[in-house]
Every structure is written in structure tokens, then in C-alpha cells.
């Protein structure tokens with residue numbers, strides 16, 4: 558087997574950086590499933606469970622550069638904002654802001670997959686996770702305030 562050239566080495570570096578970010582994202586996922594487990598409507602809960610599964614599939618697609626799966630899962634996840642359980646539950650301004658950030662991140666993921674741009678895909682994946690966490694933080698805060 559031939560030794561890896563400079564180009565391959567640079568590519569490996571990009572992949573490693575995405576894996577580190579992916580691991581970070583996984584720990585955030587674990588955290589958020591612990592912090593958001595109480596008293597929500599069953600419908601919204603179902604939407605959120607589906608979202609978690611899709612987000613995990615997106616993470617897997619980014620890490621393995623599976624562009625087809627990335628495109629498919631991102632489009633499917635982007636559709637949840639049209640679910641009545643989502644639109645009815647999330648009407649506060651801060652929710653709407655985070656819902657926009659969520660949709661934007663998915664748009665970036667779809668574009669990154671069409672360009673086969675691993676760096677952009679990894680960044681958009683982090684933005685997606687950030688939108689989950691920010692919105693959940695807001696949920697937690699408004700609970701504390703009640």
C-alpha cells in the first residue's frame with residue numbers, strides 16, 4: 558500500500574475535526590434528553606423523539622460523508638416544523654427564533670450535501686445541535702420562572 562500523500566493527510570485532519578465535534582454533539586444530545594423529560598404534551602414529545610432519531614442519523618451521515626443520507630435526513634427533519642404539534646406548541650418569540658435557526662441549519666446541511674462539503678456539513682451539524690439546546694434552555698428557564 559502506498560503511503561498517504563499530503564492531500565490525504567489534510568483530508569484526514571478535516572475528518573478528525575468533524576469526529577471531535579460529533580462526539581461533543583453526542584454528549585449534548587445525552588444532556589438534552591435528560592433535561593427535557595418532564596410534563597410535555599404526548600404529541601410534541603413524539604415529534605421531539607422523531608427529531609432526536611433524525612438528528613442522530615444526520616450526525617452519522619456527516620461523520621461517514623454519506624451525502625445521500627445527509628440530504629434525505631435533513632429534508633425529513635426540516636419537515637417537522639410543519640407538524641401541527643410543533644407549530645401549536647412553539648409560538649413564543651424565542652421559540653420562533655430558535656425554530657428559524659433550526660430550519661437554517663438544515664438548509665445549510667442540504668446545501669453542504671449537494672456540494673459534498675464536509676467542513677460546511679460539520680459546521681451546520683453543530684449549528685443544528687445548538688438550536689436544539691438553545692430552545693430547550695429557554696424551555697427550562699420559562700419553567701423555573703413559573
Ligand code: HEC
Pocket residue numbers: 589590593594595596597598601602603605606608609610612646647652653655656659685686688689690692693696
Ligand atoms: C423551537 C424550539 C425547539 C427546538 C429548536 C428543538 N426543540 Fe426539542 N423540545 C422543545 C420543547 C418545547 C420540548 C418539550 C419540553 C417539555 O415540555 O418538556 C422539547 C423536548 C424535546 C425532547 C424530549 C421529548 C420527550 O419525550 O421527553 C427531545 C428528545 C428533543 N426535544 C429533541 C430535540 C432535538 C434533537 C432537537 C434539534 C434537532 C430539538 N429538540 C430542537 C422545543 C424545541
